[in-house]
Amino acid sequence: MFDTLEVLKVAGPRIIILSKSGQAAVGMNKTRFTPDGVLVDWDKQEGYAGKYDAVLVMGGKGAPKSLWDDTILPQILTDHFRAERVIGAIGLGVAVLARASLLSYEAAGPKDATFLSELEKAGLTRASSPIIQDGKVITASGPEAATEFAHTIVSALA
Numbered sequence: 001m002f003d004t005l006e007v008l009k010v011a012g013p014r015i016i017i018l019s020k021s022g023q024a025a026v027g028m029n030k031t032r033f034t035p036d037g038v039l040v041d042w043d044k045q046e047g048y049a050g051k052y053d054a055v056l057v058m059g060g061k062g063a064p065k066s067l068w069d070d071t072i073l074p075q076i077l078t079d080h081f082r083a084e085r086v087i088g089a090i091g092l093g094v095a096v097l098a099r100a101s102l103l104s105y106e107a108a109g110p111k112d113a114t115f116l117s118e119l120e121k122a123g124l125t126r127a128s129s130p131i132i133q134d135g136k137v138i139t140a141s142g143p144e145a146a147t148e149f150a151h152t153i154v155s156a157l158a
Helices: 002-011 039-044 072-082 091-099 113-121 143-157
Strands: 054-058 086-090 131-134 137-140
Touching (some): 002 143, 054 072, 054 091, 054 143, 072 086, 072 091, 086 091, 086 143, 091 113, 091 137, 137 143
Parallel strands (some): 054 086
Antiparallel strands (some): 131 137
C-alpha cells in the first residue's frame, strides 16, 4: 500500500483512506497507519462532496475477511464505475471487483487458491500480466506490482 500511496502523493491528487472500522491498520510488514475515516461515511468526508476521481481497493491478508463480504464497498464501486470514474484493486482486493461483477474476462491478482476460486465463480481468469487495465478499471497482482499499479492509476486519471 505504501508504494502505491507514495506515487499517488507525488502525482498530487487528494487522497482519502477509508477502512471498514476506522481503526489503525497493520500491514504485512508490521507497518501501521490510521485511516482518515470509516468506509460507511465515504460520502461525508470533510471538504469533499460528490464522487471521487478514483476508488481503489487495497488487498492484503485481511481482505477476504474484511472486504470480500462488505455490503457497502461494492455499491460505492458500482456507483463510481457507472459514473465512468477510475476504479482499481490490488492483490486480494481484486476479488471485491469480481464479486461486484465489474471485471471482464480476466484480472490481475495473486496466485492464491481462495482468490482463484473467487475469479472462477465470477467467470474470470487470472492474467499472467501483473497489471490489467480495461478502460477505467485497473487490477494488479500484489505488492510487487504496487508502483506500476499507482502509475497506471495516475495515467488513467490524466
